[in-house]
Amino acid sequence: MQEIERQREQVAAGLEQLARLMQAQAWRGEAGRPMPPVQASVLKLLAGAGPGLRAARLAERLGVTAASLSDTLKTMEAHGWVQRRPDPEDGRALLLQLSRKGRAQAALKLQPDQGMAGLLQALDEADLAALLRSTQLLVAEAQRQGLATGLRTCIGCRFFQPFASNDAARPHLCGFTGQPFGDLELRNDCTEHAPADAEDFAVNRERFRQRIPHIAE
Numbered sequence: 182m183q184e185i186e187r188q189r190e191q192v193a194a195g196l197e198q199l200a201r202l203m204q205a206q207a208w209r210g211e212a213g214r215p216m217p218p219v220q221a222s223v224l225k226l227l228a229g230a231g232p233g234l235r236a237a238r239l240a241e242r243l244g245v246t247a248a249s250l251s252d253t254l255k256t257m258e259a260h261g262w263v264q265r266r267p268d269p270e271d272g273r274a275l276l277l278q279l280s281r282k283g284r285a286q287a288a289l290k291l292q293p294d295q296g297m298a299g300l301l302q303a304l305d306e307a308d309l310a311a312l313l314r315s316t317q318l319l320v321a322e323a324q325r326q327g328l329a330t331g332l333r334t335c336i337g338c339r340f341f342q343p344f345a346s347n348d349a350a351r352p353h354l355c356g357f358t359g360q361p362f363g364d365l366e367l368r369n370d371c372t373e374h375a376p377a378d379a380e381d382f383a384v385n386r387e388r389f390r391q392r393i394p395h396i397a398e
């Protein structure tokens with residue numbers, strides 16, 4: 182086996198350990214009620230979703246199928262955390278939103294020392310920037326392999342221009358804000374995100390992966 186394959190194996194083992202930790206709800210001292218990670222993710226997403234989200238869109242944002250999310254939503258409705266109301270833009274559709282009880286649970290899960298965020302307290306800025314870059318690449322690869330859609334990362338955004346700025350500390354440009362930014366400011370769930378078309382996505386993914394400076398066309 183080549184050295185790089187051995188290294189990938191070790192990284193995969195580490196990521197799988199973390200995933201198992203999440204699945205086992207092994208967080209010690211986590212505030213609020215222990216719950217499966219997908220329920221915690223629904224709470225966090227709906228807490229930042231303004232008037233609410235349709236179930237299909239929520240599933241897309243989570244990278245799961247609507248069918249697999251259905252039981253989770255039923256459980257959360259039974260707990261009184263999630264409620265449905267008509268979508269003002271289409272009376273036949275329903276929006277999911279948090280109830281008062283759900284917002285209280287979400288606030289506990291969003292505390293900076295909770296869950297994964299609590300573990301990330303151990304990383305300095307350089308490590309966080311490297312991890313943000315890596316998660317962008319991993320999500321992009323998952324999208325390329327057809328494993329996920331609807332995630333709102335910079336790489337998948339039509340406003341993203343990797344390595345398009347002359348500022349070495351902030352090498353990327355965001356076409357939405359018009360500002361350069363560095364890896365530490367990469368967004369994994371950005372409200373201003375607009376999906377890139379397939380061709381731009383492929384070009385940006387390679388440019389970002391290989392750190393190729395942007396050449397103005």
Ligand code: SF4
Nearest residue numbers: 335338341355357371
């Ligand atoms: S709009 Fe958001 S997701 Fe898109 S490039 Fe700018 S910061 Fe990244």
